[in-house]
Amino acid sequence: MSTSLEIPLSELRDWLKSQTSSVLTPIQSKAEKLMGDMRKAHESLTEACRMLLDSSRKEIEKRNMRTFKRAQALNKLAKLFLERMQQVRAPEKPSFKDFEDFVKVAQKAYAVTDVDVRNWFPRISPFFIIDRGKFLRTFENAKGSLKELSEFLAKEYVKAKSLEETFQLIEEIKALEEQLATIKGEKEKALGEKAKLEEELAYAQRRMAELARGGDLAELAKIDEVIDGLRKEVAHSLRHLQKAFAKLQSLALHGEGSGLTPEELKKLNEYLTDPFEALATEDLGTPLLKQILQKTLKHMSEGKLKLKQEKERKARQAIEEILDKNSLASLHQKCAEAKLRKVQLSASSAVAETRTEISKQQEHADRLKKKLESVESEIGAIEKSLKETAEKIGNCKIRIEKNILDFSGQKVKITI
Numbered sequence: 001m002s003t004s005l006e007i008p009l010s011e012l013r014d015w016l017k018s019q020t021s022s023v024l025t026p027i028q029s030k031a032e033k034l035m036g037d038m039r040k041a042h043e044s045l046t047e048a049c050r051m052l053l054d055s056s057r058k059e060i061e062k063r064n065m066r067t068f069k070r071a072q073a074l075n076k077l078a079k080l081f082l083e084r085m086q087q088v089r090a091p092e093k094p095s096f097k098d099f100e101d102f103v104k105v106a107q108k109a110y111a112v113t114d115v116d117v118r119n120w121f122p123r124i125s126p127f128f129i130i131d132r133g134k135f136l137r138t139f140e141n142a143k144g145s146l147k148e149l150s151e152f153l154a155k156e157y158v159k160a161k162s163l164e165e166t167f168q169l170i171e172e173i174k175a176l177e178e179q180l181a182t183i184k185g186e187k188e189k190a191l192g193e194k195a196k197l198e199e200e201l202a203y204a205q206r207r208m209a210e211l212a213r214g215g216d217l218a219e220l221a222k223i224d225e226v227i228d229g230l231r232k233e234v235a236h237s238l239r240h241l242q243k244a245f246a247k248l249q250s251l252a253l254h255g256e257g258s259g260l261t262p263e264e265l266k267k268l269n270e271y272l273t274d275p276f277e278a279l280a281t282e283d284l285g286t287p288l289l290k291q292i293l294q295k296t297l298k299h300m301s302e303g304k305l306k307l308k309q310e311k312e313r314k315a316r317q318a319i320e321e322i323l324d325k326n327s328l329a330s331l332h333q334k335c336a337e338a339k340l341r342k343v344q345l346s347a348s349s350a351v352a353e354t355r356t357e358i359s360k361q362q363e364h365a366d367r368l369k370k371k372l373e374s375v376e377s378e379i380g381a382i383e384k385s386l387k388e389t390a391e392k393i394g395n396c397k398i399r400i401e402k403n404i405l406d407f408s409g410q411k412v413k414i415t416i
Contacts, residue, residue, distance in 0.1 A: 052078035240314040280335035
């Protein structure tokens with residue numbers, strides 16, 4: 001079993017040159033010679049186009065009726081030839097791909113020119129015979145050079161294709177390695193920024209928690225909890241009266257009359273929408289509630305306010321508890337005190353200042369979160385770029401190792 005030769009990327013180019021110079025150098029030398037010959041032949045052809053252009057222009061200027069139209073035709077044709085040939089540019093230091101691209105472009109330009117020559121030169125005859133002859137000889141010479149170059153490309157230079165590709169891949173890996181290092185630096189920078197933002201965000205959140213736990217604001221939060229509990233307790237205590245209150249409200253608005261004063265009706269509406277608020281804002285002894293209950297009891301006795309038997313029984317029992325035993329006295333006091341304390345705390349300058357500070361910290365935290373999202377998105381894009389670049393490097397290494405194996409039989413493992 002053959003072992004792989006480990007070669008560092010930094011040494012690979014020199015090693016590869018030493019291993020392939022006997023094959024690649026002669027081919028590259030011949031390629032440069034043939035391309036040099038081709039360049040000269042094509043430049044001569046371009047000059048021949050200019051010669052046709054100059055000769056035809058001079059003849060046009062003579063205004064000779066015998067040659068005028070043919071001179072115009074040749075002038076137009078020479079301009080077309082010159083523009084076409086100027087688009088064909090021979091590379092200075094050709095690679096296999098440069099050869100392929102040049103040959104394709106030149107073959108197309110020469111083929112079209114060949115057709116134009118066959119179609120138009122006979123129409124210009126017998127004039128400009130010397131100039132046309134010079135052009136044709138130059139054109140044939142250029143076509144011969146192109147044919148020789150094309151055959152060399154197909155038969156000999158193709159051997160150097162994988163070698164050239166391998167050298168190009170080595171440079172590509174080096175460029176990708178530099179790119180990878182840059183991307184890693186960007187990631188480190190982004191991760192540092194993320195850590196800084198997370199630290200600032202954690203501080204802002206701790207600060208908000210500290211402000212919420214201390215002073216009047218903490219007491220206000222506790223009062224809110226107490227009020228939530230009282231709200232449930234009031235709703236439970238008045239649960240059997242809600243249907244009766246709704247019927248009484250309907251009598252006041254749509255029935256035969258409830259006998260409620262505007263103040264009592266307003267309070268009744270409060271007991272239906274927010275029983276805690278209604279009870280907490282009652283005067284000592286809950287006079288409005290008791291007046292409402294007395295009129296409710298009266299309407300039930302008179303048959304104006306009808307409930308199902310069981311509901312009416314429970315409603316009467318609840319009314320009697322409140323009117324006769326003053327069962328809501330303690331709950332009313334608790335609600336009123338909690339309500340008053342909340343109003344006092346809410347109006348406190350200390351609470352206002354704390355709330356302002358918390359609001360500022362929250363706005364700061366929100367800005368930090370947006371920045372953090374942006375940085376995390378950037379890190380995601382960087383990590384994707386890192387992965388893609390690493391994959392490109394891996395693919396280049398595989399291709400290089402395969403190329404070396406193909407033309408030398410040597411298993412190579414590239415280390416970076």
